[in-house]
Structure formats: C-alpha cells, structure tokens
Amino acid sequence: MNGASGFEIFWWAVIPYVALAIFVIGHVWRYRYDQFGWTTRSTELQEKRWLRWGGPIFHYATFLAIGGHVIGILVPASWTKAIGISEPVYRWFAAAAGTVAVVGVLVGVAILAGRRIFVTRVRATTSPVDWFILILLLVEIVLGFAMTTVVNLLGAGYNYRATVSVWFRSLFAGSPNVHAIASAPVLYQIHVSLAWLIVAAWPFTRLVHAWSAPVWYMWRPFVVYRSRRANRPNEPGTSGRRWRRIGVRY
Amino acid sequence: MRIMAQVCMVMNLDKCIGCHTCSVTCKQTWTNRPGTEYVYFNNVETKPGLGYPARYEDQEQWHGGWTLDRKGRLTLKAGSRLKKLISIFCNPDLPTIEDYHEPYSYDYARLITAPAGTKAPSVSTRSALTGREMNPTWGANWEDDLAGAPARALQDPNIVALPEDAAEKVKLDFESVFMFYLPRICEHCLNPSCVASCPSGAMYKREEDGIVLVDQDRCRGWRFCVSGCPYKKVYFNHRTGKAEKCTFCFPRIEAGLPTVCSETCVGRLRYLGLMLYDADKVLAAAATSDPASLYEAQLEVFLDPDDPAVATEAERQGIPHDWLAAARRSPTYALIARHRVALPLHPEYRTMPMVWYIPPLSPVADVTAAAGYDDAEADNVFAAIDALRIPVEYLANLFTAGDTGPVRSSLRRLAMVRSVMRAHQLGQDPAVHAADVGLTDEAAEDLFRLLAIARYEDRYVVPPAHAEDAGRLLAQHDLSGCSLESEGGPGMGGDGPEREAVPGFHLLDEGSADASVAGRDNRGRLHLRVAENPAPGPFGLAGAGGSA
Ligand code: HEM
Ligand code: SF4
Ligand code: SF4
Numbered sequence: 192m193n194g195a196s197g198f199e200i201f202w203w204a205v206i207p208y209v210a211l212a213i214f215v216i217g218h219v220w221r222y223r224y225d226q227f228g229w230t231t232r233s234t235e236l237q238e239k240r241w242l243r244w245g246g247p248i249f250h251y252a253t254f255l256a257i258g259g260h261v262i263g264i265l266v267p268a269s270w271t272k273a274i275g276i277s278e279p280v281y282r283w284f285a286a287a288a289g290t291v292a293v294v295g296v297l298v299g300v301a302i303l304a305g306r307r308i309f310v311t312r313v314r315a316t317t318s319p320v321d322w323f324i325l326i327l328l329l330v331e332i333v334l335g336f337a338m339t340t341v342v343n344l345l346g347a348g349y350n351y352r353a354t355v356s357v358w359f360r361s362l363f364a365g366s367p368n369v370h371a372i373a374s375a376p377v378l379y380q381i382h383v384s385l386a387w388l389i390v391a392a393w394p395f396t397r398l399v400h401a402w403s404a405p406v407w408y409m410w411r412p413f414v415v416y417r418s419r420r421a422n423r424p425n426e427p428g429t430s431g432r433r434w435r436r437i438g439v440r441y
Numbered sequence: 442m443r444i445m446a447q448v449c450m451v452m453n454l455d456k457c458i459g460c461h462t463c464s465v466t467c468k469q470t471w472t473n474r475p476g477t478e479y480v481y482f483n484n485v486e487t488k489p490g491l492g493y494p495a496r497y498e499d500q501e502q503w504h505g506g507w508t509l510d511r512k513g514r515l516t517l518k519a520g521s522r523l524k525k526l527i528s529i530f531c532n533p534d535l536p537t538i539e540d541y542h543e544p545y546s547y548d549y550a551r552l553i554t555a556p557a558g559t560k561a562p563s564v565s566t567r568s569a570l571t572g573r574e575m576n577p578t579w580g581a582n583w584e585d586d587l588a589g590a591p592a593r594a595l596q597d598p599n600i601v602a603l604p605e606d607a608a609e610k611v612k613l614d615f616e617s618v619f620m621f622y623l624p625r626i627c628e629h630c631l632n633p634s635c636v637a638s639c640p641s642g643a644m645y646k647r648e649e650d651g652i653v654l655v656d657q658d659r660c661r662g663w664r665f666c667v668s669g670c671p672y673k674k675v676y677f678n679h680r681t682g683k684a685e686k687c688t689f690c691f692p693r694i695e696a697g698l699p700t701v702c703s704e705t706c707v708g709r710l711r712y713l714g715l716m717l718y719d720a721d722k723v724l725a726a727a728a729t730s731d732p733a734s735l736y737e738a739q740l741e742v743f744l745d746p747d748d749p750a751v752a753t754e755a756e757r758q759g760i761p762h763d764w765l766a767a768a769r770r771s772p773t774y775a776l777i778a779r780h781r782v783a784l785p786l787h788p789e790y791r792t793m794p795m796v797w798y799i800p801p802l803s804p805v806a807d808v809t810a811a812a813g814y815d816d817a818e819a820d821n822v823f824a825a826i827d828a829l830r831i832p833v834e835y836l837a838n839l840f841t842a843g844d845t846g847p848v849r850s851s852l853r854r855l856a857m858v859r860s861v862m863r864a865h866q867l868g869q870d871p872a873v874h875a876a877d878v879g880l881t882d883e884a885a886e887d888l889f890r891l892l893a894i895a896r897y898e899d900r901y902v903v904p905p906a907h908a909e910d911a912g913r914l915l916a917q918h919d920l921s922g923c924s925l926e927s928e929g930g931p932g933m934g935g936d937g938p939e940r941e942a943v944p945g946f947h948l949l950d951e952g953s954a955d956a957s958v959a960g961r962d963n964r965g966r967l968h969l970r971v972a973e974n975p976a977p978g979p980f981g982l983a984g985a986g987g988s989a
Contacts, residue, residue, distance in 0.1 A: 227657055230662035230682035230683055231663065232662060232682035233664050233682060235531060235532060235537070236537060236538050237570065239531070239537045243533075247530045251530075312538070312570045315570055315571045316679060400661060405526070405642075407642070408522055408640040408641070409522050409526070411642055413637035414632065414636050415639075415642050415645040417645040417646075418647070418648040418649060419649060
C-alpha cells in the first residue's frame, strides 16, 4: 500500500470493507427482523405486457453478466493463460459475450424502468428505495455497456484483468492492492465505486429476493402439511413480524 | 390408512338470495386493508356468468389446478416445476388487475368542498391504485342478477362447454332465463394445487383441520399460487407483495365458532362440519382417469365416522374423542355422503375441493311452474328436471364434470323431500315415490330437518381446537392481529396499531408512495379510501386527470 494517498486508501480499501460489512450485517439484520418485507414485490398484477419482456430479459441477461464478472474478476489471467487462452483471444471472447449480456441487461432495465415511470399503476406502488436501486442499476449498466462494448469491443480495449481484477482479489486476500485500481481508467473506477454502493444498499432493497431463489422447489413434495408447532408467542402488539422501528414504541 | 380430519362447508344454493352479506362481513373482517381492495375471500357470483376474476373457470386459459400427463400421472396444469422456475420472472398465467377490477372509491369530500353554485356537486370514481379518475367497466359483482348477461353470459365457460344442441337452447331472454347465485370461498382442497405451486413452500395445509394458509413470513411473492389455484382464491396483495387467501376464519374455527360468512349468512344456507378422510387415498382418487368419476372417487376418500373400525383407528391415530363425536354429528357428512345431495364444485380440477354445494332446485321448479305444472308435485318436477336439459347439464358442468346423473339424483331427492313433507302435512302416505329415488322416510325427515329447520348448533358443528394447544395456536394468529390489542387502541380511545404492512424497506419508506395512494385512515383501517394526492406524473407533475 506504500505510496498510496490517504484518499486512495480510504476509497479503495476502506469503503469496500465497509460496504461488505454493511452487506453482511444488513442481511442478517433484515432477515431476522423483516421476514414480512422480504419479497419480490411483484408488480405483474398491475402491468403485464411490458413485464413479459422486461422481467425475463433483464434477469437472464443479469445472470449472464454476473457469470461474466466471475470469469473476468475472480479468475486470474494466469489461469486462463495456463489453459492456453491468450490475452487477445480472451478479450475478444469477453467483449463479444459481454456485449450480448450488457445489451440484454440494458434493454431489460430500460423496459423495467420505463414501465415504472410511465405506467401509472406501477409508478404508484414504487417506493423511494425502488427508485434508488433501479436508477443505480441503470447507471451501473450504462457504464458497463460503455466499458464492454465501446471500449473493449469497438475501441482499443483495456486489460482490466491486470488492474481491477488484481485489486478486487487482493481485497479478499486481506492486503488491498490500491495501486492496481488507482491506475485504472476513470470509467472503470466509477463503475467499481457504484458497485460498492449497490452492495451496501442490497440488503435494504427488494434485491434481497435474489437470495430466496426457490431452487429447492425442484425436489420438495408437492403438498406441504404443517402441524401447530410449539412457538414462543409474539411480543404483544408486534404481530411478531413487523419492523421494529428504532426508538418507536408500538 | 392415515385418517385426517378436515373442516368442511356445504352451501345450499336454493336458499342463497344473493345479498352479498357474506362478502361484506368477510371483507370487513379480513381484507379491509390497502393492497387487498380487490380481494374477496368470499364472493357471490350470479350464474350463468363469467365469475370473478372473469372466466376463471376456463383452465385452458388460466392453467390452474391439476391434470393428468400422458402416463396418467397427476401434474400441475401450468407445467413442470422447471418450467415454473424458468418463467418465474413473469408468470404467464397470472391474471392482471383488469381480470379482477381496478379497485375504486369516490371522492366524497367533493360533496362538501365543492364551491357554492347552482349545480349540485357530483362525486367521481377514483382508482385506489393510482388515485386518478377512472371508469369502472368490470368488477366482483358486475354481473349481479344477470346484469349485462345478454352481452356476456354466453361466454360462461360452463355454457361454452355444453354440447352444441344444449347450448343452442340456452336462453337469455327474460321469459325463459334461469339463474342462481354461487357464493364462493376457498375450497381448502384435499389436494391443493396452490400449495403445490408455491415455489417457496410458504403455503401449507394444517394437519389438524385441513385449513390451507399462506405463511406471510415465508411468502416471497413468486405469485404462482395465484395462478395455480383453479378457483382463483389466492390473491396477491399489491402493497405487501405477498399472497393472501381465505383463512376459513381459523381463529374462529379454533374457538369452535363458525366462519364469519356462515355466521352472518342471511339465508342460513351454510353448514360446517368435520369430514374424516383417508389421506393415503387422496392422490389416487385425484388421478382418476375419467373426470366424470372424480365425484365418486372423492366420496370414496371420505370415511364413515359411524363405522366402529374407523373410530377405533382414528382414536389410535390421535384424533381427539370430541372431534370424533363432532364428526358423527357433522351436517356436512350427512349432506355429502349420507344423503348425497351436496356436490363438489368443479371436481375436474382434481384438487378435491372441500366446499360442496346443494344444487338449486328452485330454478327448475320455477320453470315447471311456468310451464303450468304444479311444482309441488314431485312427478312434475322430475319430468321437468329431465325435460330441462339445459339447467341440469349446466349444473353438471359446474358440479360433476358434465355427468348429469348425480345432479339429477340430487335434485330428485330434494324434490322428493318437499313431496314427502307435504304428504306428512296432509296426512297422506309419503312412501309412494320416496323409494324411487332411494330415499327412506327417515332420510327425508332428516334432510328436511337439515335443510329447512336446522338450528345454529345443528348447522355448525365445529369442535374447538384443543385447549392444550392454546399456547401453540397463538403463534399462528398473527394474521388476525386484533386492533384492540394495543394500549391506546381504538377500544381505549386511541388510534390502534398500524394494520397494513409497509412495502419495501420500512425504514426508508416513510412518506413515500404510500401517501399518494390510499394510506391507512386514522383508525388504521382502509375503507377503500382513495388518494389525497394522485400519483405524480412521469416527471413529478400531477398526471392528467389528477386534479383533486
Ligand atoms: C436469483 C434469482 C432471481 C429470481 C428468481 C428473481 C425473480 C424476480 C421476480 C419474480 C421479480 C418480480 C417481477 C414482477 O413480477 O414484477 C423480480 C424483480 C426484480 N429483480 Fe429479480 N430475481 C432474481 C435475481 C435478481 C438479481 C440478481 C437482480 C439484480 C441484480 C434482480 C433484480 C430485480 C429487480 C431490479 C426487480 C424489479 C423489477 C421492476 O422494476 O419491476 N433480481 N425478480
Ligand atoms: S381452492 Fe383454496 S385450497 Fe384449493 S387450490 Fe384454491 S386456494 Fe388452494
Ligand atoms: S349471506 Fe348467504 S344468502 Fe346472502 S349472498 Fe351470502 S351466501 Fe347468499
């Protein structure tokens, strides 16, 4: 870390850890206190014609993009080289596949944002957090598009695996390589910074629904029976599930 | 043999006057909150008609319930589990709010706040979703008493499914029309497809009494239960993002009280009682290949509480003694199995529904009378039942997957009860016709007692849940959250606790979209209250028609 300015250390080493801490603690907190709020808050009842396209396109492209991030950031360049994939080949592949993903996400989020803005019924159910996270995702995706398509597919290209990825992995090794990220282009730096904001905001938004992906449904018996279990009675007046507002007595 | 007990309802359609009292009291009890404005755990439909949501009975359109695959195995009509997970981002079978109705109220305040003038002020319709003016075109009881029937009723799936010659005879002109009311709640099915469709496993059937519920804490809003239920009796709360459904008033049932819809039914046509059934037989029965045999198959699943072998086994399996005693007195068992006058609603959905119906004899009798016959004379009614192919086939499409046999036999018995009782009154020999329809004199008397003069305690035989379970039961009661429970609650002159859930992330949610749409009123309840401020336009401007 020698040679890095205090600001750089704060921005590229402290903020990430803080964001991760908020992410973990926030999820534990929300899961324990707000089971009732833990939902997709689907708006399909209100509007379906746009969602039919926007929902699937956005989600499938997002999964593709998440997969791409795993390959590009978590897998070191030396590994891909070891199996015989040279840097130019890798870049062309990543830029092409990445473009498919990012265009999908972009179209998807545009449809979703469009229906939130223009369909009155959907707009009326949209809370400030929904706006916040949707706009954040929108900006992040536009930046992603600029990097993947404009820089890497159509432009000169940038080997982020030598800087951004190295720094990202170093965070988890416990010794943040601030130099690596500090030398990356501003575009990449903004994208990464916003990503930490998303990570920190995640537990407090509807994005928590992602962790409840009901894969288990594939194997469980169709009809679920439950008997009355012995349970501790709820705290009087709380209905047992509501958010406990700090400083507010029920 | 795995013996289970289920609370079950029978409704005698002959007596329903279509007053909607049941819907209103149910709504005031359970769904008077934001997000549930369009939700009717109990609703009353005029038949023939499209129902609520529109055309819900057409499973080729909605894909609710079960079907048999090529090998004859039971599968969800909506498709495989994998297909569900793949289409989870937009459920292709989910009805939208237009299929129900956009909830609305009126800006009554205008009556008072309108400036002085010569014209009397009028109130306009306001959407409870957006706060804007709207023009209602469909709703939960839009078709009351056949309103709009000439334009719409022929699309009733039960009419569409009639054979061509019968369909041609359906008349909607005033003189020859027939109609009756069909009150509907959740069927609390023995083989619930809503439970089977829920990807998170948040829905369950209670082992003790068979009531089907949604665990509000585990529901994640995947909304497949809504489309999975062929009766469309699971609703999506658009404020909380969670599914809600008829609870069979379980807090009342546990206390040995009838459901609110039963308690308040003006026609006194609802019966509540226990049914014992063999849980091991349910799946095989639901997989019966011929849909017309599903009614018989379901009867086979029920166990006779008077059979000593059943009683011994039930007791061994832990069914409490008083529950067995209640099962023996059960009016629903009598109407369904002993006298076979009650029939299931749409058994062809293969969910094994547990709210059964006594088909309406009156529309048939009316036609007999209109044709100049004495409708009190059973023979005439029999002739009419057979001549009147349309109502009987229509009823068969509702209750027996098209097989007119059981409907005809039920109607004949009902006609016979009237005839036998009239003979009693007039001192004639009642047994003359009774034997024709397999109705003994005692059975006729028993049916008469049940159908005509049964008192409260005979209509509702609900054994209370066991006292030793009381502490545990509390854990399931959160849905009912009593508004008097808090210090300073309405009973104490205060505001009461907040009733409705707050959408999204609660801490940041203050003064959000909530304020624009029907927030809670100052007593913590929503009476279809409509926005004080309409939803803002796209860029924060008040939208068109949004002037309050
Ligand atoms: C992991 C599995 C996931 C599943 C099964 C899933 C499923 C869903 C469903 C059912 C909805 C509601 C759609 C509707 O009916 O309105 C939804 C909405 C949404 N999901 Fe996901 N999701 C997943 C992961 C993700 C991820 C990883 C993200 C983002 C990073 C995401 C972002 C969103 C957003 C932003 C919305 C709201 C869309 C709107 O504006 O209406 N989801 N998701
Ligand atoms: S009628 Fe009730 S129990 Fe049956 S499938 Fe529908 S919601 Fe489930
Ligand atoms: S309260 Fe009774 S009579 Fe009135 S509509 Fe409901 S079921 Fe029919």
